[in-house]
Amino acid sequence: MVSEKQGKAMDLSHHLSDLSRARPISALKGLARYMGKPGLIALAGGMPHPDYFPYADVSANALAADSYSLQTSEPDESVSWFWKLFGNSSKEKIMPIFVPKYAPKASDVNLATALQYGTAQGLVALQDFVKTFSEKVYQPGYSDWTILMSTGNTDGLSRAIQTLCNPGELFITEEWTYPSALASSQPFNIRPVAVEMDGEGMRSDALRTLLTEWDETVRGAKRPHVIYTVPVGQNPSGATMGLDRKKEIYDICVEFDVIIVEDDPYFFLQQGPYEPKDIRSTRPLPTNADEWLSSLKPSYLKVDHQGRVIRLDTFSKTIAPGSRLGWFTCNPLFAERLERQGETTTQAPCGFGQSLVTQLLKSWGQDGYVRWLEGLAVQYKTRRDYIIDCFAEEFHLRRSLGTHGVWKGLEVYDLYAKPPADAAGLEKFDFGSKLISFVPPTSGMFIWMKVSFKDHPSFKEGDEESLEMKLWTELAEAGVLIAPGWMFSATGDNLGADEGHFRISFANANLDVMKKAVGIMGNVFREFFKQ
Amino acid sequence: MVSEKQGKAMDLSHHLSDLSRARPISALKGLARYMGKPGLIALAGGMPHPDYFPYADVSANALAADSYSLQTSEPDESVSWFWKLFGNSSKEKIMPIFVPKYAPKASDVNLATALQYGTAQGLVALQDFVKTFSEKVYQPGYSDWTILMSTGNTDGLSRAIQTLCNPGELFITEEWTYPSALASSQPFNIRPVAVEMDGEGMRSDALRTLLTEWDETVRGAKRPHVIYTVPVGQNPSGATMGLDRKKEIYDICVEFDVIIVEDDPYFFLQQGPYEPKDIRSTRPLPTNADEWLSSLKPSYLKVDHQGRVIRLDTFSKTIAPGSRLGWFTCNPLFAERLERQGETTTQAPCGFGQSLVTQLLKSWGQDGYVRWLEGLAVQYKTRRDYIIDCFAEEFHLRRSLGTHGVWKGLEVYDLYAKPPADAAGLEKFDFGSKLISFVPPTSGMFIWMKVSFKDHPSFKEGDEESLEMKLWTELAEAGVLIAPGWMFSATGDNLGADEGHFRISFANANLDVMKKAVGIMGNVFREFFKQ
Incomplete structure (x- = not known):
């Protein structure tokens, strides 16, 4: 028996906006059929010969995946580079990574590919990694979901809103929200409508009321069909939404035909409840990756059986903001339009960043990356505990x-x-x-x-x-x-x-x-x- | 006496579109006054501590600035990395570059800054380099021009068109043009109107006729106030425009109050006239940088005494397309709006790319970069000559x-x-x-x-x-x-x-x-x- 979760995304093409109608560049009539065909001589594109890229290779000293302890304690200063700089001994674990210009196997990460014009989808090896990762961690509730690299979540939300909303339309968001989401939609006259929040973020009852009682003539705009939400460590309120609330909101979105743009940069910075200093337990987090992952509040993708979630992931909080790298997880129809938007603006994310992040992730492996993330979560827990301790003292x-x-x-x-x-x-x-x-x-x-x-x-x-x-x-x-x-x-x-x-x-x-x-x-x- | 060329940009604010009205994020009321103030403790932004960036340092083996000969001859195979890969001896000159996480001087390029959230303007050291470079090479005709980093010219033209054009407006371009320029404006219902070309590209007489005879009721849109043009090695026609034609077109733009978006990726790939193989001279290009630069057809910036040119430069053809890095040169009013657009979409260009390109440019120096560019020009001349020779034989x-x-x-x-x-x-x-x-x-x-x-x-x-x-x-x-x-x-x-x-x-x-x-x-x- 094929369960609902293994079904394909439903047809949601009526959600696409006029602003999403970029003409395909890479997939022009006929061209797509021949591109990448073995033995074909390509004199079509204005691509410089890779010999002219003035880098023979790029390398880095990266940190080991287990650089940060899983034990909650005083903050781990072992990898402080300030200390290293001034000659102090340090305990950092270094792992060299290397990206050659030309690699023996074409599938290996290499600068000849990464520094060339590439598709807006991103490097294949990076796509493969984040697809496997998304499957393992987020467990989308339908089968034909896909991923697409982005240059971070500000780019991601800007593209998602433009893909879904026409000028003059409203999108739903929390009453307190990320200022860039407002700033990026406002020039297009795409405006927010706020839903009240509680300790878990957006209230499902308030959302239902808003949608049920929507009066186009009073509001001056048709009923919104897009939610922009930060469901974990909400910016700015810090609220985190559990699975039950997500189910409730998702069901309302099914009922009213609404798309959810899930901007989730803080997913891996889930720290658990604050415990006062004097009664704080110092037990380590689970060392089993699956155990830790299953302790996290899940993504909307987990309840998404129709393909109505565009999830935005970023490496900004987990690797570095300057990597300007992230990815969409969504249905293939939306992904194709988001890709076209990428082609006509940023094109592919930066090849230096893509190749250095890909080599790091491949060196760490899936388990290593999860270990790195868990170590980070402990660091942020320690920082949160520390600043609240300070307030309690002051x-x-x-x-x-x-x-x-x-x-x-x-x-x-x-x-x-x-x-x-x-x-x-x-x-x-x-x-x-x-x-x-x-x-x-x-x-x-x-x-x-x-x-x-x-x-x-x-x-x-x-x-x-x-x-x-x-x-x-x-x-x-x-x-x-x-x-x-x-x-x-x-x-x-x-x-x-x-x-x-x-x-x-x-x-x-x-x-x-x-x-x-x-x-x-x-x-x-x-x-x-x-x- | 202050000549016209030393004057400031005139007020061109009436050219700004509705689409350009992004709210400032970095310059919010009051905040700008305090940002970067020495000693200030910043708890405002969601910036991870740089210890959490899993890179201790990044380095590269780069090519020396004089890797390619200035002598026109058979193509220079000395730096072919394929050969190196298979163990053959090679003559490439390698120059190591290094980006530490923390640098002794804050002004030195370092990952703690480059991989952090940064302003959409880009790394300061990179801005400094391209500003000096633009001044030397393009010699803008007014004093308060400025630069702003971009993620390449597709991003650049997309932002420039959105900054200047409202939905429903037309922009002027050559009758044959770069498809991405069409694809990126079309979703906003901003459409091209074509001007006939000759061997130098856009015809000034045809432009004047178009503007003079513009009839809003017949055309269904107001007279265009923006030109998008590729003036050197025009894509696809290959036409290159000289200074006199640029002056004519600029004067028409002054008369009809038109802004010029100069997309100029091929500026340094100027090869001079093709000479048939049997009579081809093999004299080297000038070894004096200034002599070579002054032999190139100049930028529109050189005649721009009012600030009505937005010049788009990219490293795609001169370093590598995958660097996704370029810059705007324009008046400060337009630059501010273009920066706001950057903030709400891509934010800063990738920090890996910015720091590796900056270190390369700083290692080469201004003269070294010009030497690299001249070597590239010879390579493209050799390639052009070779393929035309092939056609003449076949x-x-x-x-x-x-x-x-x-x-x-x-x-x-x-x-x-x-x-x-x-x-x-x-x-x-x-x-x-x-x-x-x-x-x-x-x-x-x-x-x-x-x-x-x-x-x-x-x-x-x-x-x-x-x-x-x-x-x-x-x-x-x-x-x-x-x-x-x-x-x-x-x-x-x-x-x-x-x-x-x-x-x-x-x-x-x-x-x-x-x-x-x-x-x-x-x-x-x-x-x-x-x-």
């Missing part, structure tokens, strides 16, 4: 139960000014205003903070210059740059003057620097609420 | 004077079937139909061929399946893939059934393979006209 911490919005039902961390060391009995101490609230994220790179301005001495309703930007500026002047919340508002409807938001990244700074930053924040917040 | 060659169209006033090479070796007095021999005509190109990678079908036995006016595609298919079946002319027609108006066109590239195949291909073409053409 401020007086109370916990409360979230009652509405993004934090409904979740344990909220409320930060107050610390009482002076000589304060008498804490139970009688007046802690004053709550300065900051947040829910410790379980994935991603960010803490999403809420600040209530209701009790701020200079709060006036309808204040022109928002207190959010005032506080943000004071933080910047004091030496800490964080991201102001208004940047992430999908439609601006959620920007109340009595509440501010900030997104803080724990991805980049060294730990001692993060500690210093939290100290500065403590001073600025305490002073700010005295004003 | 066919019976006559020369005629072009009387109209692209070849007006130029010496045309007409190819006929060769008489049998035992044929009596050639003056009485019936050579039958002219099989092929072309003008030897002076730049670029292509020979643009015309085939007259008027005398073809099966010629019927209004033939559905064109003889061009029939002949093309027979060539492909016989083992030679060339590009059919219809692909390059800007509007289709120039596709007469009695005439076919083909574009043949001499850039890629090894010389013995090109010779074989010309032999196959001889057989197919002779047979085809007997049908």
